[in-house]
Amino acid sequence: MPTVLLSRRVVLGPEASSVGDAALRVVPAAVRLDGSTIARVHELAAGAPFVPEAGDDVVDFGDKLLAPAFINAHTHLALGFLRGLDMRGVTRGNMVEEFYFKVERRVAPEDVRAFTRIGAYDSLLAGVGLVWEHYYAGQEVAEGLADVGLSGVVAPTLQDLSGPGMEAWEAQLEATAAIDDSSRFGGRGVFAALGPHATDTVSAELFGKALDLAEARRLPVHAHLAQSVEEYRRAKARHGATPTAWLERIGVLERSPSNVFAHCIYVDRDDLGRLARSRSASVFCPYSQLVFGFPALVGEWSRAGVPWGLATDCASSNDTMNVQRELRFVAGQRTLGTTWSQEYQGFIAGDPAAAEAAWRRRVGLCAEHEDDAAPSRLLSRVWSEPGKWHPKFRAGVIAPGALANLLVLDLEHPAMWPAHEPLQALAMADTAPAIWAMFVAGRAIGSPGAFHESILRSDEYREAHREARDRLAKLDLTV
Numbered sequence: 324m325p326t327v328l329l330s331r332r333v334v335l336g337p338e339a340s341s342v343g344d345a346a347l348r349v350v351p352a353a354v355r356l357d358g359s360t361i362a363r364v365h366e367l368a369a370g371a372p373f374v375p376e377a378g379d380d381v382v383d384f385g386d387k388l389l390a391p392a393f394i395n396a397h398t399h400l401a402l403g404f405l406r407g408l409d410m411r412g413v414t415r416g417n418m419v420e421e422f423y424f425k426v427e428r429r430v431a432p433e434d435v436r437a438f439t440r441i442g443a444y445d446s447l448l449a450g451v452g453l454v455w456e457h458y459y460a461g462q463e464v465a466e467g468l469a470d471v472g473l474s475g476v477v478a479p480t481l482q483d484l485s486g487p488g489m490e491a492w493e494a495q496l497e498a499t500a501a502i503d504d505s506s507r508f509g510g511r512g513v514f515a516a517l518g519p520h521a522t523d524t525v526s527a528e529l530f531g532k533a534l535d536l537a538e539a540r541r542l543p544v545h546a547h548l549a550q551s552v553e554e555y556r557r558a559k560a561r562h563g564a565t566p567t568a569w570l571e572r573i574g575v576l577e578r579s580p581s582n583v584f585a586h587c588i589y590v591d592r593d594d595l596g597r598l599a600r601s602r603s604a605s606v607f608c609p610y611s612q613l614v615f616g617f618p619a620l621v622g623e624w625s626r627a628g629v630p631w632g633l634a635t636d637c638a639s640s641n642d643t644m645n646v647q648r649e650l651r652f653v654a655g656q657r658t659l660g661t662t663w664s665q666e667y668q669g670f671i672a673g674d675p676a677a678a679e680a681a682w683r684r685r686v687g688l689c690a691e692h693e694d695d696a697a698p699s700r701l702l703s704r705v706w707s708e709p710g711k712w713h714p715k716f717r718a719g720v721i722a723p724g725a726l727a728n729l730l731v732l733d734l735e736h737p738a739m740w741p742a743h744e745p746l747q748a749l750a751m752a753d754t755a756p757a758i759w760a761m762f763v764a765g766r767a768i769g770s771p772g773a774f775h776e777s778i779l780r781s782d783e784y785r786e787a788h789r790e791a792r793d794r795l796a797k798l799d800l801t802v
């Protein structure tokens with residue numbers, strides 16, 4: 324029986340006739356599902372009833388908000404087992420090389436599946452319906468997502484120069500193809516991507532093999548790019564080029580059907596031009612970058628015309644998988660630069676005249692970042708933007724053919740009330756507690772009206788938690 328979701332407040336894209344960067348709209352509509360995707364969207368005139376077709380199973384959400392589920396564009400869900408560790412010592416230097424690589428060698432594939440499940444539950448509870456995942460034992464990651472019912476793009480991590488995955492790149496290339504071939508995964512909204520780890524852990528030869536598969540199967544390349552000064556230094560020393568220029572030289576920017584590059588901290592304006600001219604998008608993970616490095620200057624990405632999305636990265640450098648919270652950091656670009664400006668430093672040093680100069684600086688930054696802080700633009704970073712990076716599916720929009728990943732939000736909940744502008748509230752509040760119902764790849768997650776409790780009390784969750792806890796107890800976390 325076709326399911327039709329009805330609401331007086333449905334978040335739809337700009338009208339077809341609009342031009343440029345038109346804003347999202349909240350309008351009455353009926354959304355017809357077909358398996359894992361949205362078949363049709365019937366926009367309704369205000370007050371007009373929806374006339375169902377014979378056999379329709381209509382679910383009427385009344386005034387509750389029907390919105391796309393969030394997309395977290397770069398995760399390593401399995402690393403959630405490190406949450407809550409004091410990372411200050413290892414983040415003084417290169418956290419990835421000095422800590423992760425050592426601990427990750429001890430993690431078995433079965434551990435990856437068990438820990439991924441917990442990260443997947445954490446994501447669903449925050450309203451995330453799709454993750455761009457990058458990790459070792461990629462097949463287990465895909466299984467973990469399917470176990471829980473979270474959709475995702477799984478990039479099995481490829482390494483051949485250094486890192487814990489060095490011996491497994493052939494198996495991980497095969498896993499990529501196997502995930503792509505699986506109709507079971509496809510029906511769950513689980514897709515594949517090629518996952519070269521980074522420019523200093525993967526050779527040009529292995530990048531080439533990944534590209535061959537990406538081209539043959541129309542899959543994206545999802546990699547870390549210029550995330551550390553060591554990576555930047557090595558590219559300069561080994562290739563006489565920046566990491567991004569090297570990727571251009573070996574054909575990644577030109578050949579790949581699409582590129583998704585996480586972090587891009589050491590990517591200068593010339594390199595941003597390279598990304599903007601190719602089918603590349605970058606991913607900003609502000610709260611993670613605050614821990615392992617420092618936040619990239621994301622306003623420059625916008626100015627250069629590089630498409631970009633938002634992500635949490637992993638729970639070991641960002642102890643939440645709630646990608647909605649990252650939006651506030653982006654909005655904060657309107658003021659943040661003032662803090663470290665010469666003008667404000669002058670004021671702190673005792674120059675009272677600098678107070679006015681600091682405020683002028685702040686007013687200027689506000690104007691400069693106005694577009695990136697608009698609610699529709701902010702939400703596009705966790706909806707439509709990362710939802711269009713995979714050649715084989717679309718997500719993050721309520722539109723025909725898109726994955727049926729949907730949130731139903733209770734605007735009367737204290738976390739959202741009074742939601743004068745529901746989109747503004749979604750961009751700036753933490754609305755996870757107001758989730759009333761959720762659909763991922765067309766399947767209902769939890770029970771309507773008791774979303775969080777129904778998941779946490781389910782036998783599936785309890786069993787997943789027990790297994791993860793038992794496996795964690797056997798892992799040695801010392802380095």
Ligand SMILES: [Zn+2]
Pocket residue numbers: 397398399547585636637
């Ligand atoms: Zn990462």
